[in-house]
Amino acid sequence: MPRAIRGVLFSPIVFALVTALAIGAVMLAVTGANPLTAYQAIVTGALGADGIGNSLTQAVPVTGMALALAIPLRAGLVNLGGDGQLVLGGITAAAVGLASPLPGPLTLVLAILAGMAAGALYAALAAVCENRFGVPLLVSSLLLSYPAMSAASYLARFPLKEEGSSLPQTRQLPDGVHLPSLGSGTLNAGLFLVAAVVIAYAVIDARTPTGFEIRMTGRNARFATYAGVDRPRLTLRLMAVSGAVAGLVGSIGVLSFPYRFIDGALITPNYTWTGLLAALLAGAAPLGTLAAAVFFAAMTTGGAGMERVTEVPREITTVLQALIIVFLAVRTGIFRRQPRGDS
Amino acid sequence: MTLPPSDDGARGEGARVAAKTPRPGAGTGASASAEVEMRGIVKHFPGVRANDGIDLTVAPGEIHALMGENGAGKSTLMSILYGMQRPDAGTILIGGREVSFTSPTQAIAAGLGMVHQGFKLFPSLSVTDNVVYGREPRRRGLIDRAAARRKVAELSERFGLGVDPGAPVAELPVGVRQRVEILKLLYRDARVLILDEPTAVLTPAETGALFDVLRGLAAHDRTVLIVTHKLREVMALSDNVTVLRDGRVAARLRTAATTPAEIAEAMTGRAIELDRRYPAGAIGGPVLEVTGLTVRGEGRPLVDRVSCTVRAGEVVGIAGVAGNGQTELIEALVGLRPPDGGRVTVDGRDVTDAPVAARRAAGLAYVPEDRAEVGSAPDASIGDNLAMGFHRAEPLTVRGLLRPAAVRAHARRLIGEFGVKAGDPADPVSTLSGGNHQKVILGREMAHDARLLVVEQPTRGVDIGSIQNIHARLIGYRDAGHAILLVSAELSEIIGLSDRILVMSEGRIATELDRGEADERRLGLAMAGAAEGPA
Ligand SMILES: Nc1ncnc2c1ncn2[C@@H]1O[C@H](COP(=O)(O)OP(=O)(O)OP(=O)(O)O)[C@@H](O)[C@H]1O
Ligand SMILES: [Mg+2]
Numbered sequence: 001m002p003r004a005i006r007g008v009l010f011s012p013i014v015f016a017l018v019t020a021l022a023i024g025a026v027m028l029a030v031t032g033a034n035p036l037t038a039y040q041a042i043v044t045g046a047l048g049a050d051g052i053g054n055s056l057t058q059a060v061p062v063t064g065m066a067l068a069l070a071i072p073l074r075a076g077l078v079n080l081g082g083d084g085q086l087v088l089g090g091i092t093a094a095a096v097g098l099a100s101p102l103p104g105p106l107t108l109v110l111a112i113l114a115g116m117a118a119g120a121l122y123a124a125l126a127a128v129c130e131n132r133f134g135v136p137l138l139v140s141s142l143l144l145s146y147p148a149m150s151a152a153s154y155l156a157r158f159p160l161k162e163e164g165s166s167l168p169q170t171r172q173l174p175d176g177v178h179l180p181s182l183g184s185g186t187l188n189a190g191l192f193l194v195a196a197v198v199i200a201y202a203v204i205d206a207r208t209p210t211g212f213e214i215r216m217t218g219r220n221a222r223f224a225t226y227a228g229v230d231r232p233r234l235t236l237r238l239m240a241v242s243g244a245v246a247g248l249v250g251s252i253g254v255l256s257f258p259y260r261f262i263d264g265a266l267i268t269p270n271y272t273w274t275g276l277l278a279a280l281l282a283g284a285a286p287l288g289t290l291a292a293a294v295f296f297a298a299m300t301t302g303g304a305g306m307e308r309v310t311e312v313p314r315e316i317t318t319v320l321q322a323l324i325i326v327f328l329a330v331r332t333g334i335f336r337r338q339p340r341g342d343s
Numbered sequence: 344m345t346l347p348p349s350d351d352g353a354r355g356e357g358a359r360v361a362a363k364t365p366r367p368g369a370g371t372g373a374s375a376s377a378e379v380e381m382r383g384i385v386k387h388f389p390g391v392r393a394n395d396g397i398d399l400t401v402a403p404g405e406i407h408a409l410m411g412e413n414g415a416g417k418s419t420l421m422s423i424l425y426g427m428q429r430p431d432a433g434t435i436l437i438g439g440r441e442v443s444f445t446s447p448t449q450a451i452a453a454g455l456g457m458v459h460q461g462f463k464l465f466p467s468l469s470v471t472d473n474v475v476y477g478r479e480p481r482r483r484g485l486i487d488r489a490a491a492r493r494k495v496a497e498l499s500e501r502f503g504l505g506v507d508p509g510a511p512v513a514e515l516p517v518g519v520r521q522r523v524e525i526l527k528l529l530y531r532d533a534r535v536l537i538l539d540e541p542t543a544v545l546t547p548a549e550t551g552a553l554f555d556v557l558r559g560l561a562a563h564d565r566t567v568l569i570v571t572h573k574l575r576e577v578m579a580l581s582d583n584v585t586v587l588r589d590g591r592v593a594a595r596l597r598t599a600a601t602t603p604a605e606i607a608e609a610m611t612g613r614a615i616e617l618d619r620r621y622p623a624g625a626i627g628g629p630v631l632e633v634t635g636l637t638v639r640g641e642g643r644p645l646v647d648r649v650s651c652t653v654r655a656g657e658v659v660g661i662a663g664v665a666g667n668g669q670t671e672l673i674e675a676l677v678g679l680r681p682p683d684g685g686r687v688t689v690d691g692r693d694v695t696d697a698p699v700a701a702r703r704a705a706g707l708a709y710v711p712e713d714r715a716e717v718g719s720a721p722d723a724s725i726g727d728n729l730a731m732g733f734h735r736a737e738p739l740t741v742r743g744l745l746r747p748a749a750v751r752a753h754a755r756r757l758i759g760e761f762g763v764k765a766g767d768p769a770d771p772v773s774t775l776s777g778g779n780h781q782k783v784i785l786g787r788e789m790a791h792d793a794r795l796l797v798v799e800q801p802t803r804g805v806d807i808g809s810i811q812n813i814h815a816r817l818i819g820y821r822d823a824g825h826a827i828l829l830v831s832a833e834l835s836e837i838i839g840l841s842d843r844i845l846v847m848s849e850g851r852i853a854t855e856l857d858r859g860e861a862d863e864r865r866l867g868l869a870m871a872g873a874a875e876g877p878a
Contacts, residue, residue, distance in 0.1 A: 207744050209735045216731060219720035226679065226709070226717050227731045228700035 012331035020323035024316065031312075038312045045305015046298040053185035054304075059297035060187075061266075064194045064249035065275030066293035067201055071245065072238040073284040074205065075217040079242045081141035082272035084148030085123050089115035089247025090254045091152040094170045094261035095160060097177045097254070104176015111177065112193075112251045119247020120240040122148060127239035131232040137239070149267065156263040168263035179255045190252035197245055202286035214238070218284070246272075274300075277321075281328060296321060377436065378403040378566040379424065379535055384433035386419050388774065390766035393419040394430070395590035401583075403534075406557060406567040408577040408598070411587035412610055412806040413778025414764035417570045420587070421537050424568075425457045426450035437535070456528030457537040464520060466513035470506055471495045474526045498529050503559045505552075516666065518549030522556060535566045540777065542576060543804050546665050546832055547867075554580050572778075572806050574603040586610050611808040618835045619811070621818045623858060624842055627655030630706070630795050630826035631676070636685035638671045638850075645671040647850035648685065653795065653826040658817070660841030661830045664870055668850035669830050670712070676828075677709045677797055678702045690794050703732065706794035710785050710801060712830070718784040719772050726754035726768035729787050761786035762812065777804040785813060789820055796820065799830040814840060834863050846870055 025035035045051045065082055072079045079085075093115035100107040122144065129140035157168045179188040205211040217224040217234060225231055249271065254261050274296050282288030303317030379401040386394040393416045401407045409417050422428045424435065426444030435442050437453050444450045447457070464473050471492045480490040495508040504522045512520060521541060528536055536557075542550045557567050557580065571577060577584055578598060586594040586609040594609035607615040631653040638646035646668045653659045661669055674680035676687060678699040687695045689705040697705070711717040719728045730750045733739050738749045754768035761782045765775060772780060781804055788796065801817065802810040817840060821827050831837050837844055838861050846854040846869045854869045 207747075209740050209743075209745055212727070212730070212734045212745055216720055216723060216727065219723045220716070222717050223720045223731070225699065226677075226711060228698070228703050230698060230700065 012328055015331055016324045016327035019327045020320050023323055024320045027319070028312065028316065033310065033312050038306055038310055038316070041306035041309050041312075042299070042302035042317060044302075045308070046302030048305070051301055051305050053183065053187050055294075055298045055301040056191060057186045058301050059294045060190050060194050061249050061253060061269070061271045062274050062278070062297040062300075063290055063293040064197065064245060064252065065271040066278040066289045067194070067197050067275075067286075068242050068245035068249065069272070069276045070279035070282070070284040070286070070289040071201060072235075072242045073218075073279050075214045075234060075238055076221055077235060077238060078138050079123065079126070079141050079239060080138055080276075081123060081126055081145040081148075081243075082246050082275065083267055084145030085119040085243040085246035086250040086253075086266050086272060087152040088122050088148045089119040089250030090266050091155050091160070091170075091250075091261050092118035092247070093251035094173070094254045095155070097173045098160070098171055104174065107177050108179070108255065111255065112248065115251030115254070116244040116247040119250065120244035123239040123243025123246070124236055127232075127236040131235060137235065141239075152261070153263050156261055160261070162260070170261045173255065173259045177255065178259055179252065186257060188256050190256060193248060193252060197248070198286060198290050205286050277325060281325065376402060378405070378438060379568070380436040380439075381420070381424060382434045382436075384420060384423060384435075385431045386416075386423060386428065387431055388766070389770075392590050394423070394433075397433075397587065397590070397592055399585055399592075401535075401566055401568060403566055404561050404564045405583065406561050406569065406581045408581035408584045409568060409570045409587065410572070410577060410584055410606060410610055411593070412808055413782075413804075414776040415587040415610075415806075416590040417587055418539055418776060421457070421539055421568065421570060424450070425455055425537055451531055451533070454532060454534040455537065456531060456533030456535065457539070458521065458524045458528070458541055459539065464512050464523060466511070468512060469508070470510050470512060470515075470523050470526070471508040473512055473523055474498075474508075474530050476527075478531065495526065495530070498526055502529060502556060502563065504556055516549070518545050518552060521545070521549075521553065525556065525560075529560075529565075533565070535568065536560065537568045539570045540572070540804055541569065542571060542573060547834065548664075550576065572804065572810075574606055574807065577606065578603060588612070607807050610806065613808075615807055615811060618839060619814070620839050621814070624656040624658065624818075624821050626657045626842070627824060629654050630690055631828060632686075632688045633676070634686045636672065636675060636687060637683050638668075638675050638680060639683040640671075644683075644850050646675060646682075649850070649852055650685075651845060651852060653828050655794070655824050655826050656821055657842045658821050658827040658829055658840050660837040660844045661828065661847055662834065662837050662844055662866060662870060663847035663853075665832065667847045669847050671850075672847070673709075673797060673799060673828075673830060677707065677711075703791075703793070708788040708791040708793035708796050710788045710796070710798040712799035712803070714780055714784050719780065721773040721780075722771055724769050725758070725763075725765055725772050725775070725783060726750050728772050728783060729754045729757050729768075732787065732791060757783075757786040757790055760790075761816075762809070778806055778809055781805050782809065782813075785816075789816065793825070795826045795828065797828045797830075800832065801829070802831075802833065802836060810836075834866055837861075838863060838866060 021039070028035040028038050046055050065086065068085070069079055069082055093111040096114040097107055097111040100110055102110060123141070126137060126141035126144050129135040130137040153168070156170055160170045162169055162171045179190050181188040182191065205215065213224060213229050213234065216227070217229055217231065221231065250266055253266050275293060278292035278296055279289050281292045299317045299321055303314035306312055306317070307314040377400045379399070381397060381399040384394045384397045397416070397420055399420070409420070411417050419428065423430045426447045426449055429445070437455070442453055444453070465476070474495050475491045479486045480494065481487055482490065492508050498504070499506045499508065504526060506519060506522050506526060512523060515523065525536065541553060545553060554576070557569070561567055569581070581598045584596045584598055584601065584606060585592060586596065586606060588610060596606065596609070604614065629652045633652070634650045636646055636649045637644055649672055651659065663669055671680060675682040678697060682695060685695065686693065689702060689707050692705045694702045694705050715721050727750070730739055730753060733753060734745060739745060739753060751768050758765055758768065763775070763779050763782045763786065765779060772783060775783065785801060798817070802813055805813060814836070817827060829837065829840060841861070842858050844856040844861050844866065845852045846856070846866070856866065856869065
């Protein structure tokens with residue numbers, strides 16, 4: 001029992017949190033703010049009666065993207081093209097939602113599926129580049145991201161642009177094609193979709209032969225190959241799933257308030273990079289990724305809340321996040337280059 | 344900057360002067376003259392007492408062998424001496440002075456040096472660059488390449504290492520790379536050299552060369568601590584032997600006054616039959632058929648139209664000087680390297696271009712030479728490593744779901760069957776001692792019950808008791824009607840187990856020997872002749 005307590009107290013997470021908060025407190029004090037008030041404001045902003053809804057709303061895309069990146073990362077594959085797949089999913093969902101002649105609920109489902117398919121196909125393309133042409137996935141996924149973002153931007157500015165508007169955005173989706181909201185706030189059924197992905201990923205990871213192969217590939221890819229895992233095929237499938245989840249997040253974004261595709265709206269909040277950090281921190285483990293993503297989302301809303309009630313700028317939460325990551329990395333060595341790898 | 348060692352250099356303190364006597368006899372002299380003295384070393388790991396009050400004394404200029412079964416605590420003791428791990432209790436004296444290292448850097452500063460099993464060299468750099476790395480001689484702030492090269496050449500000369508200072512490390516054979524590691528230590532003034540199973544990766548000729556070097560070092564008053572499982576090497580090289588068993592010292596022996604049988608008995612607690620030759624198998628129909636298999640390389644083919652057959656109930660051994668295509672042949676057979684020509688069938692099924700999974704389904708199991716990089720995922724648990732390959736079928740997976748309880752039970756069964764010394768199936772494989780790691784892989788692959796077992800270096804790093812056990816298992820596997828293709832650098836192993844021996848040279852099968860024709864001298868000649876023959 002005392003050993004368990006010691007384990008928690010000296011765990012890298014607690015160490016990172018305490019150290020980051022202490023340094024943050026010093027910084028706040030130096031700038032003349034009261035650290036306690038500021039931290040309290042972050043907690044209230046994130047978890048208070050007004051904040052919790054916002055935090056959950058924010059957690060949906062961050063968790064979604066964290067999962068999208070965690071799934072291939074579990075096998076040691078880094079998908080750097082999350083932004084492209086996200087945006088492509090969003091614009092596809094918008095286009096289908098606007099064009100479909102079907103009744104509202106069916107169109108809603110169709111738009112989500114189309115968004116996922118678009119993300120999946122596009123991410124699979126990066127896998128094909130690696131498998132067929134030997135372009136490393138890291139490079140192919142990142143490079144493919146830019147044309148996708150440009151294409152979506154073009155569509156939102158020209159063919160699909162809302163007539164009469166000066167903004168680069170599509171028309172608003174009809175009423176029936178909105179994700180049903182939960183309660184009075186901004187939260188909607190997208191929460192359940194992402195929750196379903198979390199559950200599916202957790203079950204597949206821990207309890208299926210495929211999940212087992214993915215984990216073993218991440219631990220030692222040469223071992224997996226030796227044992228008969230078809231790596232190119234696994235890469236293709238994981239990238240497709242990753243892109244599908246990114247496309248789902250894009251679709252959810254478009255099917256939520258303000259119910260249209262707005263150029264840049266999916267990218268500026270940095271869901272992809274926050275998600276990637278969450279996945280890296282958790283070693284792509286399903287529940288760890290979820291926890292890290294929700295934590296980052298809460299920090300973001302908490303920072304905004306703090307800015308409203310104190311003089312402290314919200315950037316302090318970004319600094320805190322960065323400090324936590326650095327200290328976690330120091331203690332666990334997660335970013336250290338693995339001596340073992342496949343070459 | 345500190346200069347590289349000059350033999351009668353600045354370190355001639357009391358302990359060393361007293362040690363100028365030619366070769367210490369019984370070795371365990373008074374502590375005043377000991378170079379290394381470890382007293383009451385204790386080290387616990389969860390569930391294991393790896394070192395349980397070990398005393399070890401080594402005199403200057405002595406070659407001291409450390410033996411013991413897999414998991415007896417040899418590597419742990421050496422890593423404690425070298426500052427890679429802290430002991431839970433005990434004291435260490437170097438040259439009579441008490442030390443307490445928290446890192447290898449401090450151990451190096453105190454005159455210790457260790458050659459690890461996986462070498463830590465930069466392949467693209469030259470020998471000189473590797474040796475002086477981190478401690479380059481400088482002139483006016485710049486690295487003095489000429490001086491570096493001169494010093495490395497001089498060291499190589501003085502200790503008879505025979506290494507070309509300008510050669511790129513990537514082009515050197517394993518045995519020479521190991522000598523580069525030794526050069527590195529000498530350049531850093533090491534007086535005590537620790538070698539953990541240095542001969543496991545060497546050919547017999549390379550081993551001989553290494554021993555000459557080590558004897559030369561001892562003659563220059565350097566102290567050598569060597570961990571090995573090979574009795575013959577201990578007898579040929581060492582002055583004294585310390586035998587560990589279950590973390591304690593089981594015996595301290597003077598080599599000149601002992602026998603291999605006595606050492607083996609001290610290690611295992613029972614009499615061991617060394618170098619046994621097993622009876623012939625009952626040979627059945629062909630299982631592996633290879634015709635005209637070719638793997639191209641740059642210039643010469645690496646594997647050149649190899650044809651051979653391995654039949655049920657037969658062990659076929661492949662011998663040869665390392666680097667004559669054995670590795671590439673096996674890689675092509677198991678599906679890790681695409682062949683450029685020829686045909687391979689397993690149990691009548693053509694698998695020439697089949698992916699690994701299809702080959703395994705056709706009845707192939709494989710124990711690779713490189714157990715950490717290929718044969719396992721060292722960071723993953725023992726249970727997961729043992730489950731690999733079984734994870735898609737019952738009982739591990741039922742109705743599409745992997746059953747953790749079944750994975751654990753499977754692991755426990757194999758751990759028990761193969762006598763793996765392991766704490767818990769949930770522990771990572773990297774916590775296993777070298778020999779137990781090997782047993783995990785061997786156990787998993789034999790458990791597949793595949794028609795054909797391809798096995799490379801099955802007993803590398805394995806203790807003598809377990810070697811006997813593994814050999815008996817392989818023969819039992821053969822006698823159950825399986826075919827075995829065995830690659831080994833250990834001639835006694837090839838001769839003891841094989842029904843037929845193929846000697847490879849320059850990618851071709853140069854000689855074929857039947858079990859009756861093969862003895863160590865003949866096989867050695869065939870390998871040497873094959874190596875020189877076709878020039
Ligand atoms: N980091 C570790 N964590 C847990 N257990 C360990 C660790 N390192 C070693 N052990 C255990 O300590 C015991 C001694 O291991 P050690 O590596 O010293 O054996 P060894 O004598 O070198 O064996 P081998 O001949 O197989 O190399 C083994 O039971 C091993 O499983
Ligand atoms: Mg060892």
